[in-house]
Amino acid sequence: MAQERADAARNRAKILAAAAEIVATSGMKGLAMADVAAASGVGIGTLYRRFGDRSGLAYALIDEKEREFQQAFLTGPPPLGPGAPEIERVRAFLYALTDRTFAQLDLLLMAETAGEFARFGGAYEAYHQHLVVLIARIRPEADAGFLADALLAPIAANLIVHRGRAAPAVKAGLDALLTGLG
Template structure:
């Protein structure tokens, strides 16, 4: 089940099979995405403009436009790339996050990794949630995470409503809530993980 999801685009259906890009195109894409990530992390998503990315990456603004079209597409590509990296880690990476550990350990590692990811990529994920407060639950990125958690819950509690339980376990990892708790209430990432462990203990011991 895990592996079947990897071959799908997070932003819409199965991946096409494009021709291999030129080395300079790959290099420019990497520079543009790295620059975009730095801008979002340092200045916030509102500072992400095509001109700003061109200056920060050292790539001509015309190339930035040709490669990504507009800021919305650049932002989507940045989200997509980060999500692909995360998917690879929990679907095919080393245990306990990846295959090879018992389902309870994998689920705990996954929820902890979600906390770390939100803390590290807060501005990017907040912007994604704000752009589509309800609709992002239907995006492929969220559906992949939900499918993964549902699978683990089903292994742990065959009689439970695994899909609903997965939604409820994922809810505390929303970027808005984690931001509120860490920046607004002074809670540490470890405290959030401890709280998630308390919730998870109910699933594991039920």
């Protein structure tokens, strides 16, 4: 993989910061390529060459936060990262995933509904596998794959929007589900 030029890396960071600010204040509907170019101080051509279109830019925003999140649960400090009892790690993971989902709700809603199986891509598989490992240690006799899916289901962006639930309500529901696990 070729190393990114320093000026390209700076432009990428400025573009993503500007786009994140626009999404935070105006939602996904407010994410216009011309506005991002103006806010970041880069040319519109640079923006299109780098990200292709609005959805490419949205996926780049998701990817940046996704990398940070995965790093946290794989190698970060406990209880989210290794070193805490498994049930505490599951709870910390689900809470952090809930927070992560609400932080990028518009973007994740767009990404998760882009196609029939869009929600079940690489990130979902990483979450699922992480939970399967932890659940298998807590309840070796259980169907860890099924339980992982059951715990991840309430954190789907489209379900959160459809039900109109707030983060505390989602976390309370997850706690209720976890009482049967631990």
